[in-house]
Amino acid sequence: MNDDAELLERIRNGAPDDFAEVVRRHQSRVFAILHRYERDAHKIEDLAQETFVKAWRALEQFDGRAPFEHWLSRIAVRVALDHLRKEKRRQNEIGLPELGEDALDWLRRDDEKDELDGRAAAEILDLALRALSPADRVVITMQEIEGRSVKEISAVTGTSGVAVRVRAMRARAKLKRALEKLVKL
Amino acid sequence: MNERKWKQLFAVVRKEAAPAPSEDLAANVLRAIRTGRSAEKPETLSIFDQLNLLFPRLAWTAAAIIAFSVAADWGLTAAGVPDVGDGVSQISAQWFLPPNEF
Numbered sequence: 001m002n003d004d005a006e007l008l009e010r011i012r013n014g015a016p017d018d019f020a021e022v023v024r025r026h027q028s029r030v031f032a033i034l035h036r037y038e039r040d041a042h043k044i045e046d047l048a049q050e051t052f053v054k055a056w057r058a059l060e061q062f063d064g065r066a067p068f069e070h071w072l073s074r075i076a077v078r079v080a081l082d083h084l085r086k087e088k089r090r091q092n093e094i095g096l097p098e099l100g101e102d103a104l105d106w107l108r109r110d111d112e113k114d115e116l117d118g119r120a121a122a123e124i125l126d127l128a129l130r131a132l133s134p135a136d137r138v139v140i141t142m143q144e145i146e147g148r149s150v151k152e153i154s155a156v157t158g159t160s161g162v163a164v165r166v167r168a169m170r171a172r173a174k175l176k177r178a179l180e181k182l183v184k185l
Numbered sequence: 186m187n188e189r190k191w192k193q194l195f196a197v198v199r200k201e202a203a204p205a206p207s208e209d210l211a212a213n214v215l216r217a218i219r220t221g222r223s224a225e226k227p228e229t230l231s232i233f234d235q236l237n238l239l240f241p242r243l244a245w246t247a248a249a250i251i252a253f254s255v256a257a258d259w260g261l262t263a264a265g266v267p268d269v270g271d272g273v274s275q276i277s278a279q280w281f282l283p284p285n286e287f
Contacts, residue, residue: 016218021211125195
């Protein structure tokens with residue numbers, strides 16, 4: 001992290017091209033976050049670029065109290081949230097996609113040995129998560145997929161721990177209902 | 186959906202790896218930053234753009250001048266001072282319509 005501090009200091013002192021090094025260091029982390037909210041690789045690339053440009057513009061506001069990676073993660077989650085809001089409006093206009101055969105089979109069967117591949121799982125979850133608001137989706141993704149604590153989610157989203165707990169509980173219930181609806185398809 | 190399936194679903198999704206960033210990402214970010222910076226430079230505004238920007242101020246100034254003139258005319262008339270109309274009549278009588286000397 002000290003390396004980050006030195007690098008950022010150099011950038012602030014008039015070496016803007018060194019920001020490329022910041023991008024190289026943190027691009028995998030930013031991609032990993034954005035991948036949870038968008039499956040299209042090209043769109044993830046665009047969102048990652050937007051994240052780094054926003055970080056550049058807000059660089060003066062980074063005070064170094066928290067690690068740079070946490071600060072950048074917060075920006076990436078906000079970019080993802082804005083993206084989800086735009087997508088939600090678009091999805092309301094074009095309707096929902098259909099599930100593939102593998103995904104439907106897995107949903108309908110209740111066999112413990114039934115395997116689920118990554119693509120089908122992502123398809124199911126993506127469709128079910130559309131029933132949630134973008135903010136609910138961010139909380140449930142961070143909690144259930146990224147395995148983050150309430151405290152971490154609270155820090156990233158800028159809401160209180162109680163608000164995160166309540167939102168997570170409601171989001172979980174909504175997601176369960178959405179998944180049950182998919183089973184009945 | 187039962188708890189076992191719920192856990193299985195999330196466990197599989199959790200294992201999904203993110204795609205790798207392109208090699209150009211850093212260069213693209215720098216390009217976007219530079220483009221943004223050049224876009225932030227002040228542009229040369231045309232006379233019409235400047236008038237558009239100034240329009241609210243100009244409109245308020247014009248309204249204030251009109252209001253001041255009306256108030257001044259009303260005040261001076263009330264005080265018995267000859268108004269602008271009287272002055273114009275006097276000038277035209279003296280200069281443009283002189284008494285017939287022939």
